[in-house]
Structure formats: structure tokens, C-alpha cells
Amino acid sequence: MKNFLTWFKGNTIAWITFAPQSRPRRVAKSLIFSLITISLKNNSIKETLLVVLNHFPKIKHRLKQMKYTNYENIPLKLHSISSRQRDIFEMLKNTNIKSKKS
Amino acid sequence: MKIVIDLQGAQSLGSRNRGIGRYSLSLIKAILENHSKEHDITILLSALFKESIEDIKKQLQEIVPNIDIKIWHGLSNISYLQNSYSTNKKYTEQIREDFIKTLSPDIVLNTSLIEGYIDDSTISISKNLPYLTATILYDLIPYIHHEHYLADKEVKEWYHQRIQNLKNSDLLLSISESSREEAIEHLKINPQNIVNISSACENFFQKVDISIEDEANIKNKFNIKQPFILYTGGIDFRKNIDNLIIAYSKLPQNIKLSYQLAIVCSIQEEQKQSLYSLAQKNGVDKSQLIFTNYVSDSELLYFYNLCDLFVFPSWHEGFGLPILEAMFCNKAVIGSNVTSIPEVIGDERALFDPFKIESIRDKIEELLTNKELKNQLIQHNKSYSKKFTWQKSAQLAIDAMQNLYNKRPSIKKDKSKKPSLAYLSPLPPQKSGISDYSHELLFELRNHYDIDLITQGEDIKLDFTCSIKNIEFFKQNYSSYDRVLYHIGNSQFHKHMFLLLKEYSGVVVLHDFYLSNIVAHIELTHYKLNFLNLSLYNSHGYKALAHRYKTEDLYDMLWDYPTNLDIIQQANGIIMHSHKPKELLKKYYNIENLKNLKVIPLLRKAPIKKDKKAIKALLNLPQDSFLVCSFGTLGETKLNHQSIKAFINSSLVNDKNTYLIFVGESTDKVYKDSLKELSAKFKNKIIFTGWIDYPTYQNYLRVTDVALQLRTLWRGETSAAALDCMNYKIPTIVNANGSMSELDKDSVLMIEDEFKIEELISSLELLKDATLRDKISTNAQKILRTKHNPKECATLYHEAIEEFYTNTQTLQESIKTLSKISNTPDEDTLLNTSVALSYNYPLAPSLKQIFVDISTLVQVDAKSGIQRVVKNILEHLLYNPPSGYKVEPVYALGGRYSYARKFTLSFIGADENILLDEPIQPQKNDIFLALDLAPLQINSTSDYLSFLKMLGVEVKFVLYDLLPITSPLFFNDEDIKHFKLWLEELLKADAVLSISKNVASQLEDYIYHNKDIKNISLKIDSFSLGADFKINTYLPKKEQEEFLTTIKNSTTFIMVGTLEPRKAHAQTLEAFEVLWSQNIDVNLLIVGRAGWLVEELLQKIKNHQQLNKKLFFVENADDDYLTQLYKNSSALIASSYAEGFGLPLIEAAQHSLPIIARDIAIFREVAASNAHYFKDSNDALHLAKSIEIWLELHSKNIHPKSQNINYLSSKESAKEFVDLLIN
Secondary structure (H helix, E strand, C coil): HHHHHHHHHHHHHHCCCCCCCHHHHHHHHHHHHHHHHHHHHHHHHHHHHHHHCCCCHHHHHHHHHCCCCCCCCCCHHHHHHHHHHHHHHHHHHHHHHHEEEE | CCCECHHHHHHHCCCCCCCCHHHHHHHHHHHHHHCCCCCCCEEEEEEHHHHHHHHHHHCCCCCCHCCCEEEEEECCCCCHHHHCCCHHHHHHHHHHHHHHHHHCCHHHHHEECCCCCCCCCCCCCCCCCCEEEEECCCCCCCHHHHHHHHCCCCHHHHHHHHHHHHHHHHHEEEHHHHHHHHHHHHHHCCHHHHEEEECCCCCCCCCCCHHHHHHHHHHHHHHCCCCCCEEECCCCCCCHHHHHHHHHHHHCCHHHHCCEEECCEEEEEEEEHHHHHHHHCCCCCCHHEECCCCCCHHHHHHHHHHEEEEEEECCCCCCCCHHHHHHHCCCCCEECCCCCCHHHCCCHHHHECCHHHHHHHHHHHHHHCCCHHHHHHHHHHHHHHCCCHHHHHHHHHHHHHHHHCCCCCCCCCCCCCCCEEEEEECCCCCCCCCHHHHHHHHHHHHCEEEEEECCCCCCCCCCCCCCCEEEHHHHHHHCCCCCEEEEEEECHHHHHHHHHEEEEECCEEECCCCCCCHHHHHHHHHHHHHHHHHHHHHCHHHHHHHHHCCCCCCHHCCCCCCCHHHHHHHCCCEECCCCHHHHHHHHHCCCCCCCCCEEECCCCCCCCCCCCHHHHHHHHCCCCCEEEECCEEHHHHHCCCHHHHHHHCCCCHEECCCEEEEEEEECHHHHHHHHHHHHHHHHCCCEEEECCCHHHHHHHHHHHCCCEEEECCCCCEEEEEEHHHHCCCCEEEEEHHHHHHHCCHHHHECCCCCCCCHHHHHHHHHHHHHHHHHHHHHHHHHHHHHHHHHHEEEEEHHHHHHHHHCCCCCHHHHHHHHHHHCCCCCCCHHHHHHHHHHHCCCCCCEEEEEEECCCHHHHCCCCHHHHHHHHHHHHHHHHCCCCCEEEEEEEEECCEEEECHHHHHHHCCCCCCCCCCCCCCCCCCCEECCCCCCHHHHHHHHHHHHHHHCCCCCEEEECCCHHHHHHHHHHHHHHHHHHHHHHHHCCCCEEECCHHHHHHHHHHHHHHHHCCCCCCCEEEEEEECEECCCCCCCCCHHHHHHHHHHHHCCCEEEEEEEHHHHHHHHHHHHHHHHHHHHCCCCCCEECCCCCCHHHHHHHHHHHHEEECCCCCEECCCCCCHHHHHHHHHHEEECCCCCCCHHHHHHHHCCCCCCCEEEEEEHHHHHHCCCCCCEEECHHHHHHHHHHHHHHHHHHCCCCCCCHHHCCCCCCHHHHHHHHHCCC
């Protein structure tokens, strides 16, 4: 009973606070990820945000840690990749098509 | 044993700064320290955590400097939290597994599997992997206490998915016996498949002497006023802090008041308040309870050393590292009697029941009052803790993996079914030497494969049945073939294969090393436009393209270029018929030890014996004839003319029965006519058969007595004709050219490659001896029957093809597997996958690229000193690429770099439309050279340069000067700011090449005096700039002529360079004003464009009363006119306050122009004692005086002579630079 109460108390607190593993924390993280994604795809939003964040270096650093780990952070287009990458893209596409057909 | 260690445990956002990350790194370092020599160890890092790579590399390289580190690329944004188990995640899992397959490991050690909820960690263990897997198991706390940790549905799903992967692991390495038992109990892991490797602690944690001052500092900082009981290890419900506080509160008052309780770890405010409330509720004053929040490792060390007792009340641990740390600090430690804690503490007397507050309280009280027990426990800890070492854990891990490896089941190949093989080759009756060869090979290869012959629809005539399919069928069914084999040679029979191979990869039999003729044919017949240009570029770079566009004879030019690198790269494996072509691989591409290359002897089927007399009758040859024959197409490279000369100068020509016969056609009419002319007097003795069919060819072989197979200018081919002769038991004379030099010396009569005619004659004479002929020919036939027999060769083909396909994971296979992953991936997924795969499967072998950043030059040629240097070096690099390198000028665009092809093609005089600019494709071991000074662009590409370094590209900068730093007064703030940012980037590079020793030394000084600079591994070198003496045939315009005469006829001092404050034009002009005021008849000629911060000076010059009388200003002199100005001047004045080099000094020396220079270090470096120096000051009078002194010296001809200055030509300077660059 005591253990149950301890668990219940802990989880209740966790549920309504931002304790590790708590739902609000996870939801907040997910939202932040989405915001980061959107802002990285839009230069003007990104620049505005950076102007604000430069006043809060710790927050900026933390967000930086959370951002994409893909080095480019820019959505790819066919014309923005190398010819080797384009060749591979075509092979992937064609193989996918053949695979679906069969 | 080949071990690949996945170190994502030390990279992931979730684990890298926690116990798992530290454990992973410490264990792996111990494995490397103790086992890197016995086992082949590769470290696998994920590019998805690129920021972690540099630090990990450095740490590991301290232990094994040349450690093998491989970085794999995947798709990002794949955390479970963001997207659950998305297609991108599945793709990345497969990509990772396929990448691991390319490393051919025996076993893969995963350092942490329970990752990927909040970040891009990707570790999967599928079933039926071709390698063994071992995984470190830390604990199953969430699994066992799922009601608390896995209450959230998503988290639960993710966790169970991880556990499923864990169960797929062949071996688990647990960090404690407790964790091991939990895995056996809860996951039903076979006890034989899980080994306890325990854990250890960093050496950092030990007993230390703390000074009174340090002790006071730390106590003050954290408000410690009394002896204290210490807890560290995080705040979580299982850590049982509540019970600890309550137990503390129930201690006897005297103890409670004498000892504080310190909780040393990160804690959230609400947790702290909650615990304070609990403490207060239980009668504990706030002052007795210390919450430190996060402390550094050194502070933690002090806490361990200063505490009176360490308490660890957790009721579930995987190991319990803080306990061990406290033990290493020689402290008394008490802890819970559950899970792993007892095995770490190792003494029952130190244990309590964590669920009973009284038990905790009693044990604390006991240790604080019973000194004897306390001391005993401390003594116990000192010796017991030594059991836990990283070396021991590493040994246990290796032993466990070794046992697993030793017990692995052998892979049984299913031999019941032959693999399917698509076979592409010319075949009879096509008139290619390869046709007949293929025919003979196929006959035996059918025993190993189910073969489909892929044809273009032509008629095929075989002596046996074989399935025949067309190209379209091949393309449609490519993925259903187990193997593909191409026979590629330098003739039009193979042209379709060049285009097929790119998309439909397979093993290539390379019959000819030089493929330039067929490649040219493909382009010139419009089979594929621009094909030759692309192939030349890919194989040989811009030098070859420049050659093409400047040559008058294309086929003569192509002789120098094999143009085959694309084929070698696209092939799964290469088969050649001799070892000699490896020298060509080295020569053209600097490739040695190509992994996927096999040498298989050229097969030769044993001939059917026929009656020699009947054949001679058939060929209209006298029965008693003695035949000396040379087989193969006639040509200069076959040295047929030498054969004729030797024959007619030997005694054989006098023998009426002896004939010299050339069996084969000639496509070179001119050469053929010359042979006929040479042999005109012996028309009856020297016969040319012309083209003959294969049976007739064989008949000639049957009746030949001596064969002459000579060759020069070997182009990588294997002499099939020489082997034919040996096969037909003909004693054969060969010269040691190319692959013929590999023939067994007892089986042929071998003469020197570049033989003298007498040597050939003498060989012919020798072979009049029948015994010798028999000996040689018998040996020859023996070798052909063994090494070259078709059955044996077909077996070797089979072994080679199987090896190529089995041991190598290819890009095509990876694409095939990815296509089977469910759902239709969107374009974004495919694009990102393409990028990832391009890095995971770099083209190999390949020329290393030198990316030459010419961002500024591409936009504008400002004709500045720097750009003159850039162009000189660029030109040298393009026309003299270092062996094994391809020079690629690039420019910054959109945060990355693009190949500057259009610019470069124009630069070398080629058609600028034949290649397009596109993003670069970098690989490990490439070099990035920031040649141009481009401060604005380089800052936008900072991230990309970090990415290049992560890939293994060496980043090198050219440093022209540090003037904005050393002489900031001469620059505006904006320029200084940009330069500093550029310099920051330079300081992160691998190497800097300075244009003088002086600048190199300034950089070293700058680094030394800036403690913030962290890159202590930066290499700094210097090279010397050069200049060329041009023979000037420039014809000046009329007004220029007059001007040149004017300055020549008087004493004219020339200044060359952009007008800017640094160049001290103002001071110099003032000095000359002093001289003019003294009526000294001298001229000042200023040559250069107006720069910055010189508006006042310009006004002064333009309004000067001496302008065009004694003062001259030439703003836009091109190089030719500048040369004339130098020639007609009397001396150079180099009065710059600061310079990176001072190219005008060299230019003056080329014209033997005396130099008057400011006494600064760089001018001394360039001119040494061969210039007249004036003191480095602002005083114009001093300069005027110095000029007067020089005039005096000059009048007596005892002034310093600049022609004694040692300098390099542009070419020498560029060569010196390139040597530094690649070495």
C-alpha cells in the first residue's frame, strides 16, 4: 500500500510537472522539436528567432543540442545534390517502383 | 577476430553525459589498450551525432593513434518521440546494418541498445545477420518496474521494441551479476548467452589530500558546517531519498545534530522543496539538509573525500557506480542489500534493508559510533575495490566474445542449386578475340552457374546450348540474378556495357586496361553524348580535358589516357589476366593493393591434334618447310619490322625451306606497306596471310616451328597469341614487355624488353637446335595444360565471383533491401537516403580530390597580388595534379561548396558547357584547400567545413598575411571583423601554409598569446612565392613609349602596389618632396590602383605641382606594361609598413632593379642583404636621407644588387607549395 501511494504521488507530481518522463515534458519537447523544424525551414523565422535567442545564450545552446543532427538542416531538392547522389536517387526510385510492381 | 564496436552509447544525447556514456568509452578504451594488437578492431560512429565525433576520436587516438574509425550516415529526425517507428527510422536501421556488412565483421559490440527515444540513435539487431552481435546490458529497471517507468503507452512500445532487439543479440554483457540474473529471470535469456563483465571506476576518484583552504571553500560554497553523511546518484523514486531523510530524522539527537546529510546531485526545485517539507515534517531542520544541485567532478571528488560516511539507499541498481567511487576514495560505505549493491560493497556488515527505515537508521548510527567497524570497512574497501578495473571488464568482454566466435556455427552453402548468372560478352561469330575466349570459358562456367547470355539481338553460334536473353530482359530482371559478369575490352563490341554497368553493376573482366578508344567511339558516334569528356574528366581530371581541347590528333592524345576509372569503380570486382596492369593502376591512379581485384590466367583450351602434313597441304605450304610465324594483327607495337630485320639478317633466310609468315591482318596500311618494302627482296620467304578465320589461324599454329611474339608500348593487354603458341607447343621468342615478362622463363625464349636486333637474331639462331625447341615447347605446353586449362580457370572465375559477391556488401544490394521495406517512401526520404548512401558507399577506388576554394576568383579577377598567386597555383595544380589526386576548383554556394567546372573549363581553354557546376561529393582523405582569401564566404560555410573534417577531409588554409591583426590601423573595422572571423575558421583547420616564414612565425605568436585557441594540433608551414621572368615582346603604344623614354632618361624610383595607408605612399611622397626641394633630380613613379582610406592622398597626387613632371601616377598597368615600367626605372621603393610577402621585390630582382626597402622582417626574408634598407619609421626626412645615400652608392656602383636575390620561378614555387600540401 505504501509503495502504491509512493508511486501514485510520484506519478501525479510527474504528470502535472515537467519532471523527467512526465507527459508535459515529453509533449513540450515534441513541440519544441516541431518548432525547430519549422524555423529551420524558414529563413526569416530562423533569423528572427536567432536575434531573440542571442540574448539568452543558455537557452540557445540547449536548443542547439536539441536540433537536427543532420549537418545540413535544409530540406533537400534534386538540384541541390551531387550527381552521384542523383544517380543513387534514381536507382532507389526505380528499384522501389519495380519492387512495388512485383 | 574482427570486432566492430558501435559507440552510439557514448554519442547519444540521452547517454553521452551520463553513466552509460562514460561506461561505454571507458570499457572500449580498456579494450583498445589491452587488445588492439590481437584483434582487428573498428570503431563505428554515427554521423547523426557529428558534434560528438571529434572528442571521441581524440580520446581513442590517444590510445591507438591509427585506430580505425568508420562513420556511417543515416536519416535524421527519427527519434521515437517525434515520429514513432517511421519509414525513415526503418530505413536508417537497414542502412546501418548494411553499412556494418561492408566492414565484414565477425562480431559487432553494441555499447547501448536502449536508445533512440529522444534522439536519432539507431541500433537494431535483426535476425539472421551475417555477423555475431554482443550487447552491453546495463539494467532492466524500466522492464521490471514497468508500472512506473512504462506507464506511457508510447514509451512502453518503444522500450519493448528495444528489448526485442536485445533478445536478438547473440551475447549479452551485463554490468553486474544482478543485472545478469534479472535478464535470465525476466527475459528468459539463456544463462550461457549472458556474461557478467562488471564495471569499474575512473582513476580520477581516489583518496586525495585537500588543503585547508580548498576544504573551507567547498564547505562555504555549500553551507557545510559539520561532518556530513553523503549521498550522490540522482533523484528518482527508486533512489529512496525519502526513506533516507526519514531514517536520518530518526537518528539519535546527538548524532543528528553532529552530522549533516548532504544530497549531492542535480535536483529540481520542486523536488527539493518536497524533500525539505518531508524533512521538516520529520523534525529535521533545513540547515541539517544540504542540497548541492549539480557539482563538477572535482567538487564531487572533494565531497567523497570529506564525508564521514557514504550512504546508498537505492532499492534497484544496475551497478551502483557512486558506491565504487566512494570506496576508491577510502571511505566507509553502506548500502541496500538488494540488486547489485551487495556485490559492489562486498561486505554484509555494510548492508541494510532499504525498505525498512529502522534498518537504514541503525546502520548509519552503527557506522558513526562504532569506529572499529568503520575502520574495518574502510580497510575492506581499499582491497575489495581493486577487483573492479576496466582492464578486467575488457578482458571478460573479449573472452566472452571470443567464446561466442569459437562456437559459431559454420555457414553451410546450399549447393543443391546453382546461382544464376547474367553473362555479357562478345560471342562467336563476332570478330573479337574475346568471342572465342568467352565461348571456351562458358563451356566450363556452366558447371558453376545457371547462365543467361545477354545479347543485343545478334546471332550467336555456340557449340552448346545456353539460354539467351536480350538487354531489356536483363534490365527488367536484374534484381533476380544472383551474379552478373561483364567482359569489357577496347572495341565497339562492348560499348553497350559501359552504359549498363553504371546502373546494373556486376563483376568485370577487364581484357584491356586502356579503354579510351572505345570511350571516344561512344561519343563520336553519338551513342552517348559528351561521354569521352565525362570519362576523361572522371579518370584524369582537367589536365586530360585541356589536352583534348588543345590537341590536333585526338587518337594520339588518347594513347596517354586509359579512361577506365569509371569501369573500375562501378564493378563489384575486377578480373584481369596478369599482374602487370597493377603497375598501371599505380601509375595513373596511385592505387595499390586493390581489394576487389583477382588475377586469373587467360584460359586456353587444349587443341585437337591434326595431321601436320595434311594441314600444310591445305595451306599450300611445302611439306619440308620450317616455319617461323608471328601471330596477331600487324602493327608498329608488334615490332613486325624488327622480326623481318632479324630474319633477313640471320642464317635462316639462307635456308631454302625456312619461311617467315605473318598470320593476321593489318589495319594500318602505311605500316603494312613499309613491311612489304622492307621484305621486298625476300618476297618468297616472307609471307603475309592477311585476315584469316579462326580455324585457319589454328592450322597455322599447328604447323609453326618457331613463333615470334614481340611487343612494345604495352597497354595492359595480355598476349593471347603468345599463349596460343605455347598452347600449341611452339617454342616462342618473346621480349619482356608488359605481361609477357610474367611468362615462365623456361617456357619461352625471353629477350630484353628493349632488345638490340642482334639479340633477336641470336635467339632465332638458337632455336635452330631441335633439342632446345623441344625443351622450351614442352615446358610451355605443361604450363598451359595446368595453369591455363579452361576447367581450372572456370573454377577460379567461380571462386572470384563468389568472393566478390559474398564478402562485399554493395550499394545495389542495399538499395534492393531498402526497397523491400514497406510503404512508399516519399521523395524527401529518398533524397535523404541518397545522400546518406553516397557517404556510406564512397566510390572506390578513387582519386583523392583536392578541393581548391577559388570563391573570390570565380566572381571577379581583381588582379591583386593574392589573386596572381591563386591563379599561378591553380594553373600548376590543374596541369600537374599530384599522383593519385584530382584537382577540383570549388566555390562557396548556399552554405556548401560547388564544383567550379564552368570557370575551370574556361580557365584551361576547353568548352565550358561540357560539364555542369554541382555540389561537391567529398570523401575521406580528400583535401580542402582554402586557396583564395574569401572571408565573407568562409563564414557561411563554417558548418560545412566541420562536416568535411568529420568525413575525414583534411582542411588546409593558405595564409597570406595577418595584417588586419598585426597592423589594424591600416584597415577599417568591418574588414578587421571579417578577417577575425576568417581567422577563427583558419585556426580550426588541420594545416596552414603561409606565404613566408615571417607570416608563419606571426601566426605562431598569435596562437601562443591567445589562450582561448584550442586547436593545438594545427600544422603551420611556409613556402616561397615565385615570379616568372617573361620575355616581353610587348609593343607599347605611342604615348606609352614616350613616357617610358622620359622615365628611362632620368633617375626614376618606382613604387608598385595598391594605394592604401599600409604601403606608405604618403610618407614616400613627402620624402621626395624633400628631395625636390633640395633640387635633387629624381622622379617618383607610383603604379597601382586606388585602394581604401587614400582619398586625401589621391587628391594630393592629382593636384601636385610635380605631377607629370617629376611625379607620375599610373593607375591601370597590365602585366606587360608593368614589366616595361620596371625595365625603364632606376630602382624600386618598397616602403610598406607591413607585408605578407612583397612580390614587387621579386619582380624587381627579375629586372635587376635595385631595391630600397623598409627594414622589416619580411623584406629581410625575401631580399636578405641584396637591398638598401631604411629605418622603419614615419619620418619622411629619414627616408629622403636614405635615398640620398643610395644615390651616392649608386653613383659609385657599390649599391646592393638585387640580381643576387634567390627566388623561385612561379613553377618552382607552385611545386614547393604542392609538395607541402600533400605531404
